[in-house]
Amino acid sequence: MTQLQLVELARSGDQPAFEALARSIAGRLYRVAHRILRDPYQAEDAMQQALIAMWQDFSTLRDLDRFESWTYRLVVNAATSVARRDRRRQASVTLVPLDIGDEDPTGADASQALADRDALDRAFQRLSPEHRAVVVLRYFVGLPIEEIGRTLDIPAGTVASRLHHAMRGLRAALEAADRPVVGVRTA
């Protein structure tokens, strides 16, 4: 059965079709939620909220071809809601193995990746959930700006503006990380 057929059945209230569909897209929703929230537990929460909203609001999906885009909107809304709810909660720290392929783990590339991770982690946390969402949809999912606008139901100009603002902050963080540490000679 194709995804389109599953979507059609699930929209009409078919529970097995919904379950199959939910299982097929849960990973994608979770990855997007995780990249926005940077916390595995919050990401699970957002994924769950998005799947529940999908079931409850399926009748509002008019164009079946927009299903994928619609689910991105659901998960971004859920992630934004979770981020605001847990704003004061301290984010947990998860150690993620760094994929450096065949490169020498002691080499410059690995060092740069580590430095980037640290700088980007901190700079990203300073962005609003809405700014983080456009960065993730653009550079993780790979959507063009116009498509992000359609997905989030905001003008493309707003997407471009949020992306510009977010990338400026991330770029400044990377530049600060790139600067060589200058030693201080004491007398």
Add this chain to the structure above:
Amino acid sequence: MTSEHDTARRVARWLEEGPLEPPDAAVRAAIRLAVASPRRSRRLPWQGGAARRLTSLLATAAVAAAVVIGVVAFASRTSVGPAAAPTPTASAAPALTGSYTGTVAPNSASTEPGAWRLAFISVELLYTNPSGGTITQIVTVVGPNEISLSPDTACAQGTVGPGDYHWTLTGTTLKLDALNDPSPCRKAVLTGTTWTRQPGS
């Protein structure tokens, strides 16, 4: 200096890091919670749902505005000064006053098929769909056998402008023809059948 391209490349690489799949237990729990929750029906009254409160509020506001405009127009007509050009005011054509029923067939605008009811009451046209949901619009007489209906806020396309119709009443049979209506929902219902006037209405 970090270039824009370099920033994008490093951000994309950083975003690739992280877990790929959620725990299966979390997915199972989400599915269980979802199917146990009620599905929301967002059907609009043209499609068979209940009337939206906003629609009723807008209609009420429009009636109030029409009454105010009527009072002001009457007052200005009685005052001394140059005669103003006549403008259409909200009013039902007296000949149309009453209730009508008609059966609307399935159509491309996806309005609910089945028995609809129209009621021309004072300056309002009240639609009742086969499920009992209602829509109210303001009627303005714009010419002999011509009426204009207030903007439609209940169609899926969002609020669309007023609709102009020509009407013909032959005995108890009312026929409405669209002269200009941007609302496919309203047009599908009003022109999708001939309407039969109910006795005693």
